[in-house]
């Protein structure tokens with residue numbers, strides 16, 4: 001039976017609150033049955049099977065921007081492009097457009113040798129860093145390779161402020177952002193109250209206690225509404241809308 005990806009084209013990834021002046025935020029990642037997103041010492045794992053990987057690429061296609069933390073860049077050296085065939089898309093779909101890669105990099109550690117900076121990379125990254133740790137030579141070297149470096153304030157935990165990030169993305173015409181990870185970024189977004197859509201790939205494997213947990217601290221995590229589950233080969237994708245409970 002052919003895999004049905006219609007739910008990914010039928011889901012809206014637009015900001016419903018037009019006064020919000022921030023992009024629609026989709027949080028999506030792949031985890032094992034024991035809640036791990038990577039192996040020992042962060043070893044990159046291919047948890048998604050072929051069908052759920054296609055689903056991830058459809059999600060990339062449907063968003064203006066794709067965001068990961070610098071930990072993921074250093075560990076995985078990702079491309080963050082859309083890799084689909086015309087068979088994966090509804091008839092009459094236009095040409096493939098790649099999302100704008102966004103990297104949260106508080107200390108400007110982004111490697112000059114990253115795949116995202118290769119001449120073959122279709123969309124060069126926007127790197128968000130802090131003026132406190134700015135190194136003007138590193139910034140110049142990154143920009144010479146096509147990256148754009150933005151300076152933003154840090155929040156109380158020493159991370160890039162997500163509110164500041166969203167204003168800058170909005171001002172630069174980014175109306176939807178897909179957050180892929182890794183662990184620290186997933187936790188920050190879950191805690192932030194700023195996630196509009198949550199799409200989780202669950203792969204039928206156990207990684208074990210040495211793996212990297214998707215979420216360490218669930219204290220500030222949301223509950224969920226509008227939940228649906230979609231079989232994708234051997235995997236399942238959960239789709240839901242986070243609901244944040246007011247805490248005193």
Ligand SMILES: NC(=O)C1=CN([C@@H]2O[C@H](COP(=O)(O)OP(=O)(O)OC[C@H]3O[C@@H](n4cnc5c(N)ncnc54)[C@H](O)[C@@H]3O)[C@@H](O)[C@H]2O)C=CC1
Pocket residue numbers: 028029030031036037038039041042043044045047068069070071072073075076104105106107159160161162180181182183184185186188189212
């Ligand atoms: N299975 C999956 O779907 C995915 C798995 N991964 C895995 O995740 C691991 C990487 O995760 P982490 O080491 O936690 O790195 P990460 O990718 O979450 O980056 C964390 C770093 O981002 C920077 N940062 C700046 N602002 C931040 C903010 N507001 N919130 C959080 N971080 C901010 C900080 O320097 C922080 O150290 C790798 O092992 C990778 O393979 C990554 C993406 C998806």
Ligand SMILES: Nc1nc(O)c(N)c(N[C@@H]2O[C@H](COP(=O)(O)O)[C@@H](O)[C@H]2O)n1
Pocket residue numbers: 029030044045046047048052053056068072076077078079080081180181201
């Ligand atoms: N959907 C999904 N399933 C997995 O099993 C994964 N390991 C990931 N990882 C994410 O994809 C990035 C690699 O992207 P490219 O193939 O290089 O474009 C990786 O860095 C994680 O963000 N995702």
